[in-house]
Amino acid sequence: MATASTSAPEFASAPLLRVNAVTRLYGERTGCRDVSFDLHQGEVLAIAGESGSGKTTLLNCIAGRSRPTAGTVEYNLRHEGLRDIYRLSEARLRLLARTDWGFVHQNPRDGLRIDVSAGANVGERLMAIGDRHYGRIRDTTEDWMHRVELDTSRIDDAPATFSGGMQQRLQIARNLVTHPRLMFMDEPTASLDVSVQARLLDLLRGLASELGLAAIVVTHDLAVARLLAHRLLIMKSGQVVESGLTDQVLDDPQHPYTQLLVSSVLQA
Amino acid sequence: MTADLMVRVRGLSKTFVLHHQNGARLPVLDCVDLDVQRGECVVLHGPSGAGKSTLLRSLYANYRIQHGSVEIHHAGKWVNLADAAPRELLAVRAQTVGYVSQFLRVIPRVPALELVAQPLLGAGVARRDAESRAGALLARLNVPAKLWSLPPATFSGGEQQRVNIARGFISRFPVLLLDEPTAALDSANRAVVADMIDDARREGAAIVGIFHDDEVRSRVATRLHPLAALPEAA
Structure with missing residues (x-):
């Protein structure tokens, strides 16, 4: 019943991320309201709900892309401990976002530079953190293409010539190359065919447990x-109506809305 | 004696509320107490609807604990599943409590051998050792070696169940929860599973199970824990 939890997350005393009473309003309209949770190293947290429920708004607040109207997002910086990410300098936050974090967009075109080569898409993140050694960047890039099951002979091709599933895997490689501790994913499989979805899910599942990644998946x-x-x-x-271990929420839903969601799933 | 106690349930009550069926309330468990020691195999016994599965799932924190407590002796201390943090629950499941359900939840593309070895790999066991133990268990359960490298999606119900049993037994959990693990098996394989349950118990596991098959039940049980269906609330 608990397929995702065969490997328990590592124990660390302080959480990697602390979301505290985050609210994001758009004028009178609520994006999300009063959301709090802790996330520890190695934990994968999913945020589910129908379109317009505030999932992506919340994700953007947590990922440093949209300042909350109220509440704080604290991240456990190496050597510094928990710090409010919106009180970091913009340069510092940008560096964090492209080294210690990854962000996988629903549409790979939003997360890739579609007309430069696949290799450059991956290598770019390494160069952004100061790696200048061409041969090493290329080796690392090939290694990551291999790990996400992309044909390394396509390294010089532009992702515009890739299928949707290949683009999505390239986007994941681009994010993982800097060894982030935390990945944000916005509907990573929604734009793919079902057969391709399964492959991507299995890949993500394997990588998350192998690398000890923490992730938030909308x-x-x-x-x-x-x-x-x-x-x-x-x-x-805009509000969290229920939370718990994934199998608890799905097998023993308490809130009327969760019961409706769970009972509405079509059985294949 | 208390050093051998692994599971301690006190006053466990559970009522399901079905919000989309006019808020119907289904009381299933009322003030259940249960102690399970190492070396015991306690079989939950009662008619359909008496709450056997609900109790078993509560011992895994799969069902939420509304009233009462379910304590598990984990890593040298007692953890109450009713108020433990999510990551504590995950640690209890990774190290102490194993659950073997009736049905295998197939993961796309993952071969049978890998599926069985995964709990050990997750616990840091070297791949070679994990795969060799997985292979030994699959062989003992008569899963043909030619199937090991295939994802079990296309296996028969009995083969899938045996893969699931191998996965559940590989970690040698101190507490083992078995939800009709022999339901889809022929008599030869039922006997193998009964042997495995006996072995785990002799090695010191505290086992709680549901078995509808009389023969298996009388074979593996050291004690029956009776449960009765509750009257439906108005």
């Missing part, structure tokens, strides 16, 4: 949450 697909996530938050109208 999805409307409860099967994706079941397969990838240790924990699950259910959102409705």
Whole structure:
């Protein structure tokens, strides 16, 4: 019943991320309201709910892309401990976002530079943190293409010539190359064919446990949450209505909305 | 004696509320107490609807604990599943409590051998050792070696169940929860599973199970824990 939790997250005393009463308003309209949770090293958390429930708004607040109207997002910086990310300098936050974090967009075109080569897409993140050794960058890039099951002979081709599934895997390689500790993923499989989804999910699942990654995955697909996530938050109208271990929430839903969601899933 | 106690349930009650069926309330467990020691195999016994699966799932924190406590002796201390943090629950599941359900949850593309070895790999066991133990278990359960490298999606129900059993037994959990592990098996394989349960118990596991098959039940049980169906609430 708990496919994602065969390897327990590592114990560290302080959380990697602390989200405290985060609210994001758009004028009168609520994006998300009063969301709090801790995330530890190695934990994968899914955020589920229907379109417009505030999942992506919340993700953007947590990932440093949209300042909350109220509340704080604290990240456990190496050697410094928990720090409010919105009180870091912009340069510092940008560096954090491209080294210690990754962000996988639903549409790979939003996360890739579509007209430069696949290799440059991956190598770029290494150069951004100061690596200048061409041969080493190329080797590392090939290694990551291999790990996400991309044909390394396509290294000089532009991702515009790749299929959607290949683009998504390239986007993941681009993010993982700097060894981030935390990945944000916004509907990573939603734009793919079902057969390609399974492959990507299996790949993500393997990489997350192998690398000890923490991740926050926004999805409307409860099967994706079941397969990838240790924990699950259910959102409705901008608020978290239920949370717990993924199998608890899906097998013993308490809130009326969660019960409706779970009972609405089509059985294949 | 208390040093051998692994599971301690006190006053466990559970009522399901179905919000989309006019808020129907289904009381399933009422003030259940249960102690399970190392070396015991306690079989939950009662008619359909008496809450056997609900109790078993509560011991894994798969079902939430509304009233009462479920304590597990984990890593030298007692952890109450009713108020443990999510990562504590995950640690209890990774190290102390194993759950073997009736059905295998197939993961796309993952071969049978890998599926069985995964709990050991997750615990840091070297791949070679993990795969050799996985192979030994699959062989003992009569899963043909030619299937080991295939994902079990296309296996028969009985083959999938045996893969699931191998996965559940490989970690030698101190507490083992078995939800009808023999339901889809022929008599030869039922006997193998009964042997495995006996072995785990003799090695000191505290086992709680549900078995509808009389023969298996009388074979593996050291004690029955009766459960009765509750009257439905108005």
